[in-house]
Amino acid sequence: MIKVDRITKRFGSIVAVDGIEFEAKQGEVLGFLGPNGAGKSTTMKMLTCFLEPDSGTAEVAGFDIRKNPVEVRRRLGYVPENAPIYGDMTVRSFLRFVGDVRGMKGGALRNAIDRVVSLCTIDGVVNQTIETLSKGYKRRVGLAQALLHDPDVLILDEPTDGLDPNQKHHVREMIRGMGSEKCIVISTHILEEVDAVCSRAMIIGRGRLLADGTPAELKERGNGKLDDYFRKVTLEHQTKGGAA
Amino acid sequence: MNAATAVFKRELKGYFGTPLAYVFLVIFLVATLFWTFAGGLGEAPFFDARNASLRTLFSKLPWMFAFLGPAAAMRMWAEERRAGTVELLLTLPVTIRQAVLGKFLAGWAFLGIALLLTMSMVLTTAYLGDPDPGPIFTGYFGAFLLAGAYLAIGGFFSALTKNQLIALLLGGVFCVLFVLAGSPSVVKFFDGMGLDWIGSILESLSFLTNYESMQLGMLEFRNVFAILAITIGFVWATTVMLNETKAR
Numbered sequence: 371m372i373k374v375d376r377i378t379k380r381f382g383s384i385v386a387v388d389g390i391e392f393e394a395k396q397g398e399v400l401g402f403l404g405p406n407g408a409g410k411s412t413t414m415k416m417l418t419c420f421l422e423p424d425s426g427t428a429e430v431a432g433f434d435i436r437k438n439p440v441e442v443r444r445r446l447g448y449v450p451e452n453a454p455i456y457g458d459m460t461v462r463s464f465l466r467f468v469g470d471v472r473g474m475k476g477g478a479l480r481n482a483i484d485r486v487v488s489l490c491t492i493d494g495v496v497n498q499t500i501e502t503l504s505k506g507y508k509r510r511v512g513l514a515q516a517l518l519h520d521p522d523v524l525i526l527d528e529p530t531d532g533l534d535p536n537q538k539h540h541v542r543e544m545i546r547g548m549g550s551e552k553c554i555v556i557s558t559h560i561l562e563e564v565d566a567v568c569s570r571a572m573i574i575g576r577g578r579l580l581a582d583g584t585p586a587e588l589k590e591r592g593n594g595k596l597d598d599y600f601r602k603v604t605l606e607h608q609t610k611g612g613a614a
Numbered sequence: 615m616n617a618a619t620a621v622f623k624r625e626l627k628g629y630f631g632t633p634l635a636y637v638f639l640v641i642f643l644v645a646t647l648f649w650t651f652a653g654g655l656g657e658a659p660f661f662d663a664r665n666a667s668l669r670t671l672f673s674k675l676p677w678m679f680a681f682l683g684p685a686a687a688m689r690m691w692a693e694e695r696r697a698g699t700v701e702l703l704l705t706l707p708v709t710i711r712q713a714v715l716g717k718f719l720a721g722w723a724f725l726g727i728a729l730l731l732t733m734s735m736v737l738t739t740a741y742l743g744d745p746d747p748g749p750i751f752t753g754y755f756g757a758f759l760l761a762g763a764y765l766a767i768g769g770f771f772s773a774l775t776k777n778q779l780i781a782l783l784l785g786g787v788f789c790v791l792f793v794l795a796g797s798p799s800v801v802k803f804f805d806g807m808g809l810d811w812i813g814s815i816l817e818s819l820s821f822l823t824n825y826e827s828m829q830l831g832m833l834e835f836r837n838v839f840a841i842l843a844i845t846i847g848f849v850w851a852t853t854v855m856l857n858e859t860k861a862r
Contacts, residue, residue, distance in 0.1 A: 418705040421861055444707040454698035458631055459624075470620035471706045515702070 371396050371523050371553035372417065376426035379412050379577075386412040388577035389426065394570075396522070399549040401568035401585075402557035405604055409577040410557040411451055414527050417555070418448045431523050444472070447521040451528055453512030457501030461492060461511050464500060468515050486514040490544070506537035513544065524548070526556040530563060542567050561596045564588075575604040617708035621716025622723075629686070629724045638685045642678055642728055649674045650735065667745055671735050672753040672829040676760060676793050676821050682728060683764025684771070684785030686721045691773040691856060692781045700860050710860075714853045718762075718769055725761035729754065749831035756828030759841045760821055764789045766848035773855040789821075792844070796820025819844065 372394040379387040387409040394400045402410040415421040417430055419439035428435045431445035456464055462483065469479040487493055490510040495503055500511060509529070516524060529545070530538040545554060545567045558564065564571045564585050571588055573581040580603045581588060585596065592599025629635045650671045653659035660670045694700040703713060733754075739745045768785035775781050794800060795816040804813035817823050824837040 415701070415861065420701055420705050440707045440709060443705055448702075448705045450698065450701040450705070452698060454702050456624075456699055457697070458628065467620060467624045468706065470623070471617045471708055473617070473707075 371431055372555065373429040374413075374417070374426075375428060377413065377416055377423045377428055378425045379409075379416060379421060380424050385577050387416070387423075390574070390577070390579050391426075392572060392579065392582065394553050394555060396553050397550050397569075399545060399554045399556065399567055399569045401564045401571040402555065402574055403561070403564060403571055403600065404557075404559065404574035404580075406559065408574045408604075410574055411527055412577075413574070414448075414525050414555070414557060415450075418446060418525055419443055420450075431521075444519075445521055446523040446525060447516030447519070448524075449509075449512045449516045449526045449529055452531070453509050453529075455500055455508060455512055455515065458499065460497055460499055461487075461503075461514075462496045464511065465514060465518060468518055472519050474519065482518050482520070485520075486517045489517065490514040491540070506533055506540075509533060509537070509541065513541070517548075522552055524552050524554045526554065528557055528559075530558070530560070538563075561600060564596065573600060573603050580604065616712075617706070618712040618716040618719075621703075621708065621713055622720045625690075625717050625720030626723055629720070632689075635686075635724070638682060639728055639731070642682045643731055646671070646674055646678045646732060647735070649678075665743075668735055668739060668750055668753055669829055671732065672757065672825075675729075675757045676825055679725070679757070679761050679764045680789035680793055681786060682725060683761060683789055684768030684782050686724050687765050687768025687772050687785060688778040688782040689772070690717050690721065690769050691852070691859075692776050692778045695859065695862075696776040696778075704860060710853050710856055714769075714849060714856065718765065718849055718852075721765045721769065722762050725765060726758055729757055729761060746831065749829065752828045752831050752833050755833070756825050756837075756841075759838065759845075760825055763792070763821065763841050763845045763848070766845045766852070767792065770848045770852045770855060773852045773859060792819065793821045796823035 374390060374392050376389045376391050377387055378385070378389050390409070390413060402413065404410050412421065416423050417428055417435065419435050419442050422436065430442045433441040433445070435442050459467065465483045465486065466479065469482060474482060487496055490513050492507060492510050492514060495507055500508060503511065513529065516526070526545070530541050533541065542563065545556065548554065549567070549569065556567070568585055571583065571585050572579060573588070581599070588599050589596045592602065651660045653662065653670070655673050657670050657673055691700070694703060704710060736750060767788050768781065771785040771788070772778070772781040774784070797820070801813040801817055804810065804816070818840060821841070824840050827834055827837060
């Protein structure tokens with residue numbers, strides 16, 4: 371469902387993403403792991419056609435991100451970092467707006483809103499203005515927005531960042547529950563999250579793909595500890611990069 | 615529903631969801647009508663003029679919209695970028711062009727409503743005398759066109775900065791420059807330097823010059839074209855600018 375072909379993005383002299391290449395299939399929950407500034411978010415911004423790659427391309431849900439950005443966006447759900455949403459709207463009017471932009475109508479839109487509202491357990495706040503909600507609720511509204519059209523591909527940038535342990539647990543449960551029928555990419559720098567939700571993990575550092583495998587495989591390489599392996603690959607790469 | 619229509623609807627509702635828009639609307643109406651009745655810009659006060667026309671109102675509009683246009687536009691992109699919602703909006707199935715157009719048309723509709731609210735003056739004039747409907751129609755039509763041009767300029771500066779206030783100030787300054795461009799002193803200045811051609815280009819772009827004949831009831835293609843060209847130019851520039859600034 372996602373096929374990334376040597377995608378590269380530069381910001382001035384900094385190479386944020388340096389020729390990353392991978393594929394992800396339906397039923398996979400793929401975790402992007404990496405230190406801050408590793409290029410996780412930039413990669414996601416390119417997959418969601420917010421940024422255009424400098425070179426390379428990717429195919430998402432059968433469409434090329436360069437040639438058919440709007441078709442790609444039609445088929446994916448995206449929660450950007452910090453899940454920005456319009457604070458001045460009520461939850462219901464916000465979801466209706468997203469549905470309008472996605473071309474959903476009448477009864478189908480109403481049903482879709484009902485579905486995501488109960489899925490994300492935001493029933494109690496649908497008529498509240500978004501800026502009055504707690505962080506946990508805001509994040510769930512952000513997630514509801516991304517699920518409204520029941521997309522095949524879901525891209526979540528640090529979906530649990532800044533949430534309390536209970537809220538984290540809830541979001542992870544939701545992701546796990548959807549994992550079998552969709553292709554989900556999540557980014558995180560919390561290693562326990564990989565164990566909790568991902569069926570596959572990729573470690574990214576300095577814009578490059580450093581490791582790729584199931585959480586169990588990666589753990590094995592770190593003699594049973596994902597932390598150790600993570601530190602080993604990312605630090606090793608940093609010193610190498612520093613020397614060059 | 616078309617994506618641009620959805621954006622238009624949300625934005626137009628958004629105007630009436632914030633108290634700030636009402637504040638601007640009231641300031642605009644009070645100042646415009648006060649100015650009309652008190653006189654200014656080389657014209658007698660409305661009653662003293664003893665003339666059943668809206669000239670005293672129309673002559674104030676290019677100045678008042680230089681304030682209301684950028685005020686209606688300041689939030690447009692600056693706020694989206696500050697709050698990060700631009701990433702949400704532009705990863706929905708909407709192109710930058712559709713999003714810019716939707717927002718622009720919503721702002722234009724808002725300014726159209728502001729203009730409608732000055733139409734009490736039409737009733738006043740009709741009660742006091744027998745005004746010629748031609749100049750009233752062309753005057754309002756021209757004012758609506760001008761409002762769009764000011765909004766487009768303001769929208770461009772809103773895409774340039776994350777700070778609404780800076781967007782308002784820069785937009786306002788540029789709008790005033792477009793008003794003043796054709797004023798006699800500016801044109802004379804360039805004539806004096808032997809650069810008549812600069813003077814005449816500025817004059818042909820000036821909002822004052824282009825609006826002048828419409829206030830008198832004349833609708834000329836070149837005037838409409840000049841204002842529309844500036845509008846379309848700035849709306850286009852907004853999409854280009856936004857492509858550069860959206861991710862910063």
